[in-house]
Amino acid sequence: MSELSISIDEDYSHLREPVRQLCKRFPGEYWRKLDAESEYPKAFVDALTEHEVLSALIPEEYGGAGLPLRAGVAILETIHESGCNAAACHAQMYTMGTLLRHGSVEQKQRYLPRIASGELRLQAFAVTEPTSGSETLKLKTFAARKGDRYVINGQKIWTSRALQSDLMILLARTTPVAEVEKRSHGLSVFLVDLRKAKGNGLEIRPIDAMINHNTTEMFFTDLEVPADALIGEEGHGFRYILDGMNAERILLSGEALGDAKYFLRRATEYAKQREVFARPIGQNQGVAFPLARAWAQTQAADLMVRKAAGLFDAQRECGAEANTAKLLASEAAWQAGDTCFQTFGGFAFATEYDIERKWRECRLFQTAPISTNMVLAFIAQKVLGLPRSY
Ligand SMILES: Cc1cc2nc3c(=O)[nH]c(=O)nc-3n(C[C@H](O)[C@H](O)[C@H](O)COP(=O)(O)OP(=O)(O)OC[C@H]3O[C@@H](n4cnc5c(N)ncnc54)[C@H](O)[C@@H]3O)c2cc1C
Secondary structure, rough: OOOOOOOOOOOOOHHHHHHHHHHHOOOOHHHHHHHHHHOOOOOHHHHHHHHHOOOOOOHHHHHHOOOOOHHHHHHHHHHHOOOOOOOOHHHHHHHHHHHHHHHHHHHHHHHHHHHHHOOOEEEEEOOOOOHHHHHHHHOOOOEEEOEEEEEEEEEEEEEEEEHHOOOEEEEEEOOOOOOOOOOOOOOEEEEEEEEHHEEOOOEEEEOOOOOOOOOOEEEEEEEEEEEEEOOOOEOOOOOHHHEEEEEEEHHHHHHHHHHHHHHHHHHHHHHHEEEEEEEEEOEEEEEEHHHHHHHHHHHHHHHHHHHHHHHHHHHOHHHHHHHHHHHHHHHHHHHHHHHHHHHHHHHHHHHHHHHHHHHHHHHHHHHOOOOHHHHHHHHHHHHHOOOOOO
């Protein structure tokens, strides 16, 4: 197998600068107001769509820019580094990949150009269930084939942006666990048209959460979807979802890196100008060293994110790297956030400084899309070959 070369110089500055300029139109007060009202950042998402940022990874033949995943990382990182939040729309970048890699030509032609133009939003990804949690293979939502339709029953939780999406990727069981050789078999992926499903077998309830993430729980009661909503082959859905999960982990690592860089910039600026005991607080090593450490951790995480994206773009196995990138970037963001919080003293608690909001938001990366323990279990078992704990 050929060596993987990762270009440190290719940083997509031509993509980052326009994104940076666009983000300037959405300052802290915009996000604070939405946060207080649990509102969706529609104007921000519309602006990203208009500037063709959200279609960056869609192939040119379907109306996108056809850029690699690494470019998506650069875009999301820049959004977060600028103090904005891409959670409202990032899913389009990885859910679209499931359709692109495993959908039929007809499905791709029908949906991708309209997703690229922003006419349709594919931003919801329904995997997690309340009873199975991290044990995805135990999910219970069932899609039964009835003639030219599937009838879906079950429940999902934490399906973010379901109320702001037109389309949703759904993972459901199509063959009962008792009838499959391996639990990873018998799961299928569907592209659900939420516009038709809502109120016709699908009920969506918002969850009031610590952060403004527009997340929901969903109840399926005899929801009928046409048989051509199935993506790829019936029963092979778990494999399709895994591809998408690696993309999701790498892209969200970019967001975590962006948060880490945001916190470092804010903390460093503040530490230089805030004077206590007649000198800038940053002159005290007790303030400076944690910032220096957070910078070093962020740099290390950045390299792993680049490696994971490089492997993904080369269509090479990248499970260990995608998970490790997510682990390191989420921890770098948290460390930088906590250090920034401490640097700002009492002012970190004042909402107008945006530190507490960003700090709350970046906590999510250690829990979703996969929690830290699950990443460590993956590394322990799959990379180090240690005995399985579950
Ligand atoms: C704001 C938000 C948005 C989300 N958006 C989406 C979305 O859009 N779509 C979607 O499908 N999901 C979404 N999720 C769900 C998210 O992926 C899950 O919350 C996450 O994977 C953890 O699952 P759980 O909450 O069921 O925790 P559990 O599986 O109940 O685990 C609880 C804790 O126990 C630990 N644990 C469990 N088993 C083991 C073990 N064997 N060894 C060691 N530790 C273990 C876990 O690591 C975790 O820390 C979202 C969650 C949040 C909070």
